[in-house]
Structure formats: C-alpha cells, structure tokens
Amino acid sequence: MDTYNRNITYPKEAFIYLMIGIGLTIAAYLIIQCERNRGTLVKDKNGPGIGKDNRIFINKMWEQREKIGSGMIVFLFIMLVVVSIFDFAKALGLIQPLILTGMTGYSFLHIMRDEDEEMKETNLQPRNPKIRCFLRLIDYREHLFSIPLLLFIIIVMTFLLSKHFGLMLSLETSGNPRYVMSLPTSAWITAALVFACAFMYIIQHCNFFGIHRAEQGEYKVIQIHFAEIIVCGATFLIWLVVLVLALFTS
Numbered sequence: 444m445d446t447y448n449r450n451i452t453y454p455k456e457a458f459i460y461l462m463i464g465i466g467l468t469i470a471a472y473l474i475i476q477c478e479r480n481r482g483t484l485v486k487d488k489n490g491p492g493i494g495k496d497n498r499i500f501i502n503k504m505w506e507q508r509e510k511i512g513s514g515m516i517v518f519l520f521i522m523l524v525v526v527s528i529f530d531f532a533k534a535l536g537l538i539q540p541l542i543l544t545g546m547t548g549y550s551f552l553h554i555m556r557d558e559d560e561e562m563k564e565t566n567l568q569p570r571n572p573k574i575r576c577f578l579r580l581i582d583y584r585e586h587l588f589s590i591p592l593l594l595f596i597i598i599v600m601t602f603l604l605s606k607h608f609g610l611m612l613s614l615e616t617s618g619n620p621r622y623v624m625s626l627p628t629s630a631w632i633t634a635a636l637v638f639a640c641a642f643m644y645i646i647q648h649c650n651f652f653g654i655h656r657a658e659q660g661e662y663k664v665i666q667i668h669f670a671e672i673i674v675c676g677a678t679f680l681i682w683l684v685v686l687v688l689a690l691f692t693s
Contacts, residue, residue: 444602444627445539447614452606461599472587475648497653498557505556508549515545539631546635554642555651558660583667584647584659589640591633594675598630598682610689626685629678636674639667 504511519541527534583589605612614625624632645651647659 444599444630445536447602447612447627453603457603461596461603465596468587468592475587475645479648495653496655498555498655498657501552501555501654502557505552508552512549539628543631543635546632547638550635550639551642554639554659554663555646555654557657558663578668581668582664583640583643584664585644587641587644589637590671590675591636591640594679594682595630595633595637598626598633598678601682601686605689610686611692612685612689613692614685624677624681626678626681629674629681632674633678636667636670639670643667 523534523537526537579585581590602612612626614627642651643659643663646654646657648656650656
C-alpha cells in the first residue's frame with residue numbers, strides 16, 4: 444500500500460502472501476478452538492496456571508507506562524533525527540511502522556495486565572436485546588475475526604484488485620489531502636487494532652509467552668469497540684470515498 448503505483452500491477456506473490464496470512468489466521472483459530480476444552484480441564488485440575496506468571500512484570504510496566512513511554516519517544520525522536528541526516532526519505536518511511544509498533548505494544552500491556560476487580564465485575568450489557576445480540580457477535584473474547592481484521596483485508600484486496608479492473612485509486616499521500624489521513628496510513632492504524640483484538644482472544648483462552656490465561660472483563664472489550672468507532676469509522680469512510688472516486692473517474 445505504501446508503494447502504490449498507478450502504472451504497475453501487483454505481482455502474484457502479493458496475492459499469495461495475503462492468502463497465506465488468512466490461512467494462518469484460520470488455522471490458529473481452529474487450533475485454539477480445539478484446545479479450549481482441554482485447557483478448561485487443565486485449569487480445573489491444576490488451578491489457574493503452573494509456574495511463574497509474567498503478568499507480574501506486565502503489571503509493573505503498566506504502572507510505569509508514562510515514564511517508559513516518554514523515554515522511548517525521546518529515544519525514537521533522536522534516532523529519527525540521526526537517520527534523517529543521512530537519508531530523509533528513509534526516516535519518513537520509519538514513522539508508520541514505529542506508530543504501529545507503539546500502538547501494538549501499548550495494547551499488549553493494556554490487555555495482558557490485571558484488570559481491576561470492580562471494573563471486571565461491572566455489568567455493561569445494554570438492556571436492548573438486539574444490541575446485546577450484536578455485541579455478542581463482535582465479542583472478541585469468543586472469536587478472532589474482528590471488524591478491524593475484516594476491514595484491513597477489504598482494503599488490501601482493494602489495492603490488489605484495483606488495477607486488474609482498471610481502477611486508479613486517488614490516495615492523496617502528498618500535498619494537501621482532503622481527508623484527515625490517507626488510506627495507507629489508516630490501514631496501518633487499523634492493523635494495530637487487529638493485534639489488540641487478537642491479544643484479547645488469545646489471553647482469554649490460553650497462556651501466552653508465560654502470561655497465564657485470564658478471564659477478560661467487558662470493560663476492555665468496550666474500550667476496543669470505542670477505538671473501532673473512531674479508527675474503523677474514519678478508515679471505512681475514506682476507503683469508501685476513494686473507491687467511489689475511482690469508479691467514477693477511471
């Protein structure tokens with residue numbers, strides 16, 4: 444997406460990589476589903492976990508998140524300045540991966556940390572049965588196929604197939620764009636939400652890098668939904684406008 448060219452079509456390898464990614468996601472989901480009953484039996488027999496729980500370390504990092512975050516921002520800023528002296532274009536190209544890494548790291552700490560018992564037990568279910576049913580469909584404690592993941596796949600497929608159908612996407616990645624952000628940038632941010640939803644699902648059902656499985660409360664899920672409204676809402680509107688313009692101008 445960052446190297447989109449109006450005249451050159453994407454090679455077949457790009458489609459293969461996408462299919463491999465989707466296949467691995469489905470395979471991981473099926474493996475965890477098969478292990479859910481086994482994991483429940485182990486928990487009932489041996490307690491919530493065996494061995495050291497790295498969540499203790501995660502909790503300490505979360506308590507010092509402002510200090511750690513400030514130090515990392517200063518370090519990365521100095522690094523980008525040094526890189527820009529030798530190669531300004533490369534420094535600009537590092538910004539989006541660094542933003543993705545930062546958002547992914549923050550979501551990892553937030554989801555893996557211990558949740559306050561009062562907040563975990565808070566009932567946030569709406570009274571309307573239709574809304575409750577909809578929220579169950581997008582409850583990322585139960586499945587891995589999230590709205591950000593589906594939207595990200597749709598955007599990637601749009602890029603891959605656009606030139607095969609003779610559509611030229613107007614991304615406005617330079618100059619004075621009419622949107623809040625470009626479609627490639629919004630796709631990067633959406634990818635960070637994909638990781639957050641995946642962390643939520645994984646830690647709900649199994650151990651992860653020495654962090655013991657733990658029941659996740661509704662408050663964390665609602666926070667992800669709130670981020671989806673902002674990020675996925677803006678990304679979907681930008682994608683829709685870009686696609687409509689391509690259909691009428693190509």
